[in-house]
Amino acid sequence: MRQGAGTSVNELCEELLNTNPIGSIVTSCDTCNNINRTSIDKLSFNCYRPTHQTNNDDSQATSIKDWIVQNLSPEGTFQGVKCCRKDIQSITTLTKIPRILAFHVSNTDLLPDKNFTLQLKSKQKLNLRGLIYFGDFHFTSRFISKNGDIWFNDRMTTGRECRKEGNIESTNLADLLTCGTHTTTLLIYACG
Ligand SMILES: [Zn+2]
Numbered sequence: 285m286r287q288g289a290g291t292s293v294n295e296l297c298e299e300l301l302n303t304n305p306i307g308s309i310v311t312s313c314d315t316c317n318n319i320n321r322t323s324i325d326k327l328s329f330n331c332y333r334p335t336h337q338t339n340n341d342d343s344q345a346t347s348i349k350d351w352i353v354q355n356l357s358p359e360g361t362f363q364g365v366k367c368c369r370k371d372i373q374s375i376t377t378l379t380k381i382p383r384i385l386a387f388h389v390s391n392t393d394l395l396p397d398k399n400f401t402l403q404l405k406s407k408q409k410l411n412l413r414g415l416i417y418f419g420d421f422h423f424t425s426r427f428i429s430k431n432g433d434i435w436f437n438d439r440m441t442t443g444r445e446c447r448k449e450g451n452i453e454s455t456n457l458a459d460l461l462t463c464g465t466h467t468t469t470l471l472i473y474a475c476g
Contacts (some may be wrong), residue, residue, distance in 0.1 A: 297416075297470060301327040301386055307378035310360075313367035324376070328386040328470075329355070331394055332364045347395035347457075348387060348471060352402070381408040383475040390418070390469045395457050400473070410473035412452070419466035426463065428452055430476070436463070 305323040312319045331351055345351040354361050360375030381402045387394075399411045415426045424438040427446065432453050435446035461468055 297328060297386060298326060301384070303327050303382065306380040306382050307376065309374055309376045311365050311367070311372055311374040313372045315368035315370070318367060324378070327382050327384050328388060330364075330388045331392050345394065347397050348389075348473075349397045349400045351387075351394055352400055356402075378402065378404065380404070385410060385473050387471045387473075388469065389471055390467070393461065396460050396468070396471045397457065398452055408475060410475055412471065413474045414470075414472035415460055415463070415468055416470040416472070417463040417466035418469040419464075422466075423469075424463050424466055426460070 303325055305325050306327070307324045308321055309324060310319065310321045331348075345354050354363075356376055356378065358375070358377075360373045362371045362373055365372050365374045381404055389396075396412055396415060399409055401407050401409045411428075413428050415428075417424045417426075422440065424436070426449070427435045427437065429435065432451045434449045434452055434455065436449050437446045
């Protein structure tokens with residue numbers, strides 16, 4: 285990644301992750317009765333820091349798996365979308381399970397799970413394959429190979445080479461939240 289590329293990695297990912305619709309998001313406000321339906325035409329979800337945080341709120345998502353369970357549930361979620369100055373219900377429904385899915389997780393502290401399973405007619409498992417970190421106007425990344433090896437890349441110091449850091453089986457997932465002084469901005473999952 286070019287030094288000083290700023291937030292353009294997010295824009296780049298948005299471009300790369302364009303897709304034919306894989307589902308829809310329906311939001312409804314019971315104050316103004318406004319109902320909005322948008323199709324999901326990106327292979328990425330914006331995760332958000334929950335707006336209400338109480339000390340004993342067990343319903344709070346702490347990992348990507350929790351976030352998916354909450355956000356893809358048929359009842360939907362009341363977090364993330366506002367109308368009439370309050371959080372309104374949004375129901376996300378997938379009609380296709382994509383082979384790649386990314387999550388914008390800046391400032392959420394959501395833990396990356398090693399994998400998760402989505403189910404429509406059949407089950408599909410997606411594995412953590414990449415993490416992109418941001419800090420000091422600079423991006424770094426970790427790539428996870430099929431055998432679980434974690435590879436670190438920083439164009440500025442490693443160039444095209446990657447440095448092996450360990451294996452995901454023996455890594456505490458919380459340790460993946462940061463990379464030096466950088467924090468996770470994007471998690472990438474893929475089938476296989
Ligand atoms: Zn409204």
